Structure formats: structure tokens, C-alpha cells
Amino acid sequence: MSITITPAANERMRHFLAGTPTAAGVRFGVRRSGCSGFAYVVDLADAVGEGDSLVEVDGLPLIVDDKSLSLVDGTVIDFQRQGLNASFVFHNPNATGECGCGESFTVG
Template sequence: MTITITPAASERMRRFLAQSPDAAGVRFGVKRTGCSGFGYVVDLAQSLGEGDRLISIDGVPLVVDDKSLPLVDGTVIDFQKQGLNASFVFHNPNATGECGCGESFTVG
């Protein structure tokens, strides 16, 4: 399994983790949502659940559940600022389509 975190995303995740030192890591996965089928989840993982995998990427503990893993394998996570907006951006080779707003994706 390969997930890549850009330096900008890594810095942002480290800031979140520094504010919650008891967190197990940053949760990255997907959930069914949106007009295209799946939406990304990025949040602090307070603990590890059954089926969670803890992966260290450049020193950032990333928690990915087994159901999300095949859908996010190969994804590059970036963090971008545009004007007053800032957000994580995902480059997922498994996505075969995205909705117009980029909030959800489909897989083939």
C-alpha cells in the first residue's frame, strides 16, 4: 500500500496532532456521500478501532481502515491555500470520475 503526503499536507497534519497529543494519528479514509459516491475523510483518530491500520508516513501517523484502503491506495494527499480558502487536496489514481465540486468521486 502506498499513500504519499506532500510537505504542505504533512506540516498541516503535524499542527493538528500537536494540538491533540493524545490522538492516535490522522484518520484518512472514505465514506459513502456526495453526488459521485465516495467522499474523503480526514480527521483526528482518538483511538484505533478494529480493522484500522496505523501507517507512519514521514513521521506522521496515518490511520486507514481496511474498507477504505483499496480505495485510497496510491493517493497523494496535498494541502493547498487559495486566497482565504485552505483544504486538503487528493490525487487518487483509483478515482474514475469526480463530481463538479470535487467533493466526491467514483471508482470503476
């Protein structure tokens, strides 16, 4: 499995982890949602559970559930600020389409 985290996203994730020292890492995956099928999930994880994979990306503990692995393999996670807005941005080679608002995606 290959996931890339840009320096900006890494810094942002480390900021969240520093605020919650008991967190096991950052959970990254997908859930069914939106008009296109899947939405990304980025959150702090309390623990690595059964059915989770723990990978270290540039020293950052990233936890991905086994159901999401094939859907996020190869994804580049970035963090961008545009005016007052700030968000994670995902470049996923598995996505074959996205909804107009960019909140959800489909796979082929």
C-alpha cells in the first residue's frame, strides 16, 4: 500500500496528534456517502483495531481499515488554505469521477 502525505498535510495532522497525545494515529479511509458513492474520512484514532492496517508515512502513524485499502492505495493527501477555508485535498488515482462539489468520488 502506498499513501503519500505532503509536508503541509503532515504538519496539520501532527498538530492534531499533538493536541491528543493518547491518539494511536490518524485514521484515513472512506465511507459510503455523497452523490458519487464514497467520501474520505480523516480523523484521530483511539486505537488500532482488528481489520486495521497501521503504516508509518514520513514518521506519521496512519491507520487504514482493510475495507478502504484498495480504494485509497496510491492517494496523495495534501492540506490547502484558500482564503478563510482550509481542508485536506485528495489526489486518488483510483477515483474515476467526483461529484461537482468534490466531496465524494466513484471508482471504476
